Amino acid sequence: MNICVFLSAADLPERYTRPTREFAELLGKGGHTLVWGGSDVGLMKVLADGVQKAGGRLVGVSVDFLQDTARAGADEMVVARDLAERKALLLEKADGIVIMVGGTGTLDEATEILELRKHGKHTKPVVLLNSAGFYDGLKEQFRRMDDEGFLPLPLTDLVFFAEEPVGALAYLEESFGTA
Template identity: 80%
Template sequence: MNICVFLSAADLDERYTGPAREFAELIGKGGHTLVWGGSDRGLMGVVADGVEKAGGRLVGVSVGFLADSARATADEMVFARDLAERKALLLAKADAIVVMVGGAGTLDEATEILELKKHALHSKPVVLLNTAGFYDGLKQQLQRMDEDGFLPVPLLDLVFFAEDGVGALAYLEESLGVQ
């Protein structure tokens, strides 16, 4: 399974890096491929390290202005013209999407993926990995959008909220029928 992970390239503390390492190990040991923004920095680097160390493949999609942080040991590295093309390529290369902790860029990626799914422009399973309650506020907002009729598709058909990597991977494998 090709798992696209949207996440931060920032250096973060152990409450985020520890669970990221654990999830990365699950991806690699499961024989899955990490599809990610291609960076060797911050949380992106932590996840790439973990997947690679556990025997998984790495498929990076970066952009020219971030080429200096692209992971040299990726099994495949593609450079998009801009961030919009990068998101499209990441989605195209993925069987499933996991959104981990991140800043405005990660939030942009998450909302675009959900919007595309809402309009049936993809049907891939999407997980928000709610490490340390990071997405509690977003979960509450999405639930309100659902309850108040702003989502034409039930929230549970758009996204699954997982509290840990084990739950995230189990949901993806079940959704895609992976043994």
């Protein structure tokens, strides 16, 4: 399965790198392909290193202005013109999406994916991996949107919240009947 992961390219504390390493190992050992932003820095590097070390494939989608941080040695690397094209290519190449910890770029990617899903423009499963409670506030906001009628479909149909890497991968594999 091709699993797109949106996450930070920043160097972050162990409470975030540990689940990233765990998820990477699960992906690689499961024979999955990582589809990611192509960067070889921060958590993106931790993830790519782990997937590759555990035997998985790497498909990166970088963007012109970030080529200097693109990972050498990926199985495939595509360079998009801009961030909009990058997001479209990442989604196109993915069978499922996992949103891990990140900043404004990750939040932008997450909300765009969820908006497309909300409108039926894609049906690929989406998991929000809530490492160290990072997305507790966002989870609460989504629940409020759901409770107050702002979402045209139930929150559970929009995104699956996982607290640990094993739960995130299990959800995706169950979605595809590969568990």
